[in-house]
Amino acid sequence: MGRGRAPCCDKSKVKTGPWSPAEDLRLISFIHKHGYSNWRSLPIQAGLSRCGKSCRLRWINYLRPDVKRGNFTNEEEETIIKLHQTLGNKWSKIASYLPGRTDNEIKNVWNTHLKKRLAKKEEKNHKNQTNDFSRTSSFSTSSTSSFMSSYGNNEDTEELVLDEGQEGLANKSYEPKEDIPTTDHDHELKESSSSSNSSISCDASDCSNSSAQVDVSIPEPEPEPEPEEEEQEEEQEGSLFNFGGPCEADNATIAYDQVNNNSDDHQVIEISLEESDVDFWDMLDNLDDPFQSINESPQLPQELEASQSSNYDHHTEIEYCREWLRDLENELGLVEATSDGVGQLGSEIDHAKRYFQTWPSPPQNLGV
DNA sequence: AAATTTGTCAACCGCATTCCA
DNA sequence: TTGGAATGCGGTTGACAAATT
Numbered sequence: 001m002g003r004g005r006a007p008c009c010d011k012s013k014v015k016t017g018p019w020s021p022a023e024d025l026r027l028i029s030f031i032h033k034h035g036y037s038n039w040r041s042l043p044i045q046a047g048l049s050r051c052g053k054s055c056r057l058r059w060i061n062y063l064r065p066d067v068k069r070g071n072f073t074n075e076e077e078e079t080i081i082k083l084h085q086t087l088g089n090k091w092s093k094i095a096s097y098l099p100g101r102t103d104n105e106i107k108n109v110w111n112t113h114l115k116k117r118l119a120k121k122e123e124k125n126h127k128n129q130t131n132d133f134s135r136t137s138s139f140s141t142s143s144t145s146s147f148m149s150s151y152g153n154n155e156d157t158e159e160l161v162l163d164e165g166q167e168g169l170a171n172k173s174y175e176p177k178e179d180i181p182t183t184d185h186d187h188e189l190k191e192s193s194s195s196s197n198s199s200i201s202c203d204a205s206d207c208s209n210s211s212a213q214v215d216v217s218i219p220e221p222e223p224e225p226e227p228e229e230e231e232q233e234e235e236q237e238g239s240l241f242n243f244g245g246p247c248e249a250d251n252a253t254i255a256y257d258q259v260n261n262n263s264d265d266h267q268v269i270e271i272s273l274e275e276s277d278v279d280f281w282d283m284l285d286n287l288d289d290p291f292q293s294i295n296e297s298p299q300l301p302q303e304l305e306a307s308q309s310s311n312y313d314h315h316t317e318i319e320y321c322r323e324w325l326r327d328l329e330n331e332l333g334l335v336e337a338t339s340d341g342v343g344q345l346g347s348e349i350d351h352a353k354r355y356f357q358t359w360p361s362p363p364q365n366l367g368v
Numbered sequence: 369a370a371a372t373t374t375g376t377c378a379a380c381c382g383c384a385t386t387c388c389a
Numbered sequence: 390t391t392g393g394a395a396t397g398c399g400g401t402t403g404a405c406a407a408a409t410t
Contacts, residue, residue: 018378018404040395056396057379092398107399108377 015049019058023048027055028063061102068100072109080106081114 019027030046036059039052048055061067072080076098083094091103091110098106 016380038395051380053381053396054379061378089399103398104378111400112376 013049014051014054016051016054019050019062023050024058024063027059031059031063057104061104066100067102072101076101077109077114080110081118084110084114 026046026048030042030048034045036042036056039056041052042048043050043052043055046055050058079098080094083097087093089107091107095101095103095106
């Protein structure tokens with residue numbers, strides 16, 4: 001052949017560049033209905049003129065419900081620095097220790113902030129060291145030896161304890177003795193927090209108050225998948241698909257009326273849609289009974305499952321989902337209303353929101 | 369106020385790895 | 390076992406905003 005690797009998609013037929021809010025919503029709604037089994041075919045099925053890779057990236061780095069936005073905390077930065085000392089530029093592995101942070105984000109933070117900060121620090125240290133050397137002429141190897149004791153000589157132990165004061169060495173990369181298995185993000189977090197051999201002290205719950213010292217131990221190789229896992233997946237898929245019968249008829253108008261069922265005024269507000277987005281809303285409206293309120297649907301499959309599970313906090317999950325929706329609205333800038341009180345974008349996001357509020361929980365099969 | 373430089377970060381690109389028939 | 394397809398990953402780019410001159 002000799003023509004090199006075939007491109008993943010036809011670039012001339014595929015849109016590139018920043019994602020529009022409508023594209024985001026289209027991707028979100030599709031994934032929350034169907035999950036993703038095949039990124040390559042997903043854009044076609046979802047009606048997106050995007051490359052599958054681009055969809056995947058957008059989802060993982062931006063749209064996933066558990067993506068944490070905003071500045072990194074000092075603790076997170078310290079964690080990155082320390083993990084980088086052991087893992088080098090293995091951004092995805094570093095990300096697996098920072099709940100809600102993506103490899104891309106961490107990479108950006110490292111390249112824009114941390115690397116420079118460390119370079120400065122090292123320069124400072126170097127100057128100090130040079131001064132010390134010229135003063136005393138006795139070269140101290142303490143930092144080197146302590147470093148080696150932490151990184152190089154622990155063949156017998158899987159646990160690495162990184163002490164303070166090693167930042168100056170952060171621009172060096174060291175491969176861990178044993179490679180940390182790449183696992184599903186959430187799965188690994190759960191595993192690590194429950195395992196007695198658990199690793200870094202920065203999981204979703206205690207990241208904000210983790211101590212300056214970070215224990216980085218190498219997790220044990222991921223155990224063989226539980227036999228129930230397949231069943232669970234099926235159940236989850238069921239929860240995505242079985243909300244009830246499809247919503248029919250003039251979708252946008254009817255939809256708004258239904259939402260107001262709880263109040264006395266059965267106001268019907270026509271949602272004007274751009275021509276290009278009509279099929280999107282058709283798709284949303286064809287989803288299974290998207291207007292069933294959470295409080296009125298005690299028998300949603302996942303709730304049913306939850307009622308049988310002792311450690312499932314359903315309300316937390318719902319709150320989590322709603323919070324994510326609020327963040328998403330802000331993020332996409334779709335919350336402002338026009339003078340008539342119901343702007344077009346506001347209506348559209350409302351419409352999507354009503355659907356998304358029926359999610360019992362973020363689909364569990366959507367991890368990274 | 370305008371031009372230029374610097375910083376940030378989302379998105380792209382292409383290679384590596386894994387999966388599967 | 391093999392080869393193609395799909396996905397994962399890390400490096401890089403480019404658009405935009407903020408800061409500086």
